[in-house]
Amino acid sequence: IPGSEFLMAVDTVIVAIGNGSNPLISQTTEGLAVNKWGNIIVDETGKSSIDGIYAGGDIVLGAATVILAMGEGRRAAAAINAYLAAK
Numbered sequence: 503i504p505g506s507e508f509l510m511a512v513d514t515v516i517v518a519i520g521n522g523s524n525p526l527i528s529q530t531t532e533g534l535a536v537n538k539w540g541n542i543i544v545d546e547t548g549k550s551s552i553d554g555i556y557a558g559g560d561i562v563l564g565a566a567t568v569i570l571a572m573g574e575g576r577r578a579a580a581a582i583n584a585y586l587a588a589k
Contacts, residue, residue: 523561548578
C-alpha cells in the first residue's frame with residue numbers, strides 16, 4: 503500500500519510471540535486432554551476436557567501473538583463467568 507511504510511525512532515522493540523506449553527500441566531493433571539505438542543485441547547469457549555477448567559493463549563494455541571492470546575482469554579473469561587453464574 504503506497505505511503506503505508508514509515509520509520510519510527512524507538513528505544514526498544516518487543517516481539518510479542520508466545521512460548522511452548524509447560525509439560526508439567528499435562529503430566530500432573532489427570533484427565534486433561536492435550537495434543538501431541540502438549541497444548542490443552544479446548545472447545546470454542548475455552549473449556550477443557552475437565553469440567554470447570556478453561557484455558558486460552560499459548561497453552562492452547564502454541565506460540566502465538568499477544569492479541570490472539572488476549573482474544574482467547576476474553577472468550578474463556580466469558581465462559582467461566584457463565585459457568586460460575588449457573589452454580
